[in-house]
Amino acid sequence: MAIIHCPGCNQRISSVAKACPHCDLPLGEMSDEDVRKLELRRWRKRVHRASNLTYMAMAAIIIGILWWWMSSPVAWQLPPPVVTIILVIFGGAGYVGGRVWLFWLRMRRNRPG
Ligand SMILES: [Zn+2]
Structure with a gap:
């Protein structure tokens, strides 16, 4: 066992x-074939989730920068607003996390089939 x-x-x-x-x-x-299919489906779902995370992270960064640009009378005034800092930090962390996750999922030993 x-x-x-x-x-x-x-x-x-x-x-x-x-x-x-x-x-x-x-x-x-x-059957082994059924199990393989299930594993592949679950893996694809995780890849999908990881790439969604990178897209959402990128969107957060873009929104943060747009916010900075629109919220000040002179564009790109320093220091950037808190909203921008938060969105860029979380977006950056989410993007890096999503990329690492995707890389990990695509490693041969983590890929089914
Ligand atoms: Zn189970």
Whole structure:
């Protein structure tokens, strides 16, 4: 008996379990092909989520900079408004995080199939 990751919910389960105790996935009835498909779908969903994060982060940075430009009578006046600083810091962190996440997901050992 070994511990494996459920292809449906990624929780640790016994390799001899007939169904996942966490998400009720009927492992006993699933072929290797079904499991592979499920893993691929779950991986694609995570890639999608990671790229959405980078887009949202980029949008936050752009909004922050636009805010800076529009909120002062003279464009790009220093210091930038707090809103801009917050959006750029969170946007930058989110962007870097999303890129690292994407890179991690695309590494061969994390890619199903
Ligand atoms: Zn499960």
